[in-house]
Amino acid sequence: MNPISNLENHFSFESVDNLEKRKEALNDAIDTVQAYVKLDHSVAVLSDLADNKSYIFADNFGSFFEMNISGYVIIDSIWEEDIYQRIHPDDLFQRHLLELEFFNFLKNLPPEERLNYNTKCNIRARNSRKEYQYVSHRSFYLKNSSEGGLWLAVCVYNYLFEKLGTSNGIDGKIVNTKTGESFYVSTYINCINLLTSREKEILVLISQGIISKEIAAKLNISINTVNRHRQNIREKLNVTNSIEAVRTAEALHLL
Structure with missing residues (x-):
């Protein structure tokens, strides 16, 4: 799909x-x-x-x-x-x-x-x-x-x-x-609050090629928490991987 x-x-x-x-x-x-x-x-x-x-x-x-x-x-x-x-x-x-x-x-x-x-x-x-x-x-x-x-x-x-x-x-x-x-529809004002500030922070790090383990250490949270945020991001943006999540978030001007 x-x-x-x-x-x-x-x-x-x-x-x-x-x-x-x-x-x-x-x-x-x-x-x-x-x-x-x-x-x-x-x-x-x-x-x-x-x-x-x-x-x-x-x-x-x-x-x-x-x-x-x-x-x-x-x-x-x-x-x-x-x-x-x-x-x-x-x-x-x-x-x-x-x-x-x-x-x-x-x-x-x-x-x-x-x-x-x-x-x-x-x-x-x-x-x-x-x-x-x-x-x-x-x-x-x-x-x-x-x-x-x-x-x-x-x-x-x-x-x-x-x-x-x-x-x-x-x-x-x-x-x-x-x-x-x-x-x-040139700006996506109804999508502006789709992601929390923490989810945006994690997605920015993902866009820089940083893996979950390094994100966890950088933000002082567990890797399970990072993975849960990653899953939430994918669900909210209706995508199946991180590359598409970054592309969609950038297009929606969320980052």
Whole structure:
């Protein structure tokens, strides 16, 4: 699994409903997304964060990804890896940062307001000719649980119909679809407090190539404490190793 697209650690703390209640809401969501994709001619991925499954729907835009889907297909993951492999690595990393900021932005809102927002960005993806082409990517949460936990997530891919601007990167922004308000995500203010001062201190030392044993001696703490901090850092930044942790923290301006 591509580590930069891994938000599972955050999702695991979300409160979800019992299976019977989820089943009815999930069936409604499947019908909604299927109808939308048919209208929009797009590709959509509906991810069930409680059951770690995704439902992939494709209309005309499916030919871009060389998809041949009738109705929808189910995968045992909340990450559409076959699509991710087609996205330019730099853009996939930036999309990860945008989604991390979006998640933390939503957690600061009342549950009833969260479903009014989505992300929008332009990413490079390989088409059927194996050439990179800019496509539109949007993401949003379709359902909260009855306890307010984020539960059903949707990603929508389609052709980019608007003209590209002059900004660099993926041109990521968060949009309130109810009011029309939007703002570009160039600073990650909702991620600013992700790491404690001690975790930042340890991550700086890691970036300098200092191993856990030496960090423990330098900070006068046990190696078990250092390793626990390292694990917490990886979980908070949704990465699987220290190199990615340093890269993500630097991109989020945490160091």
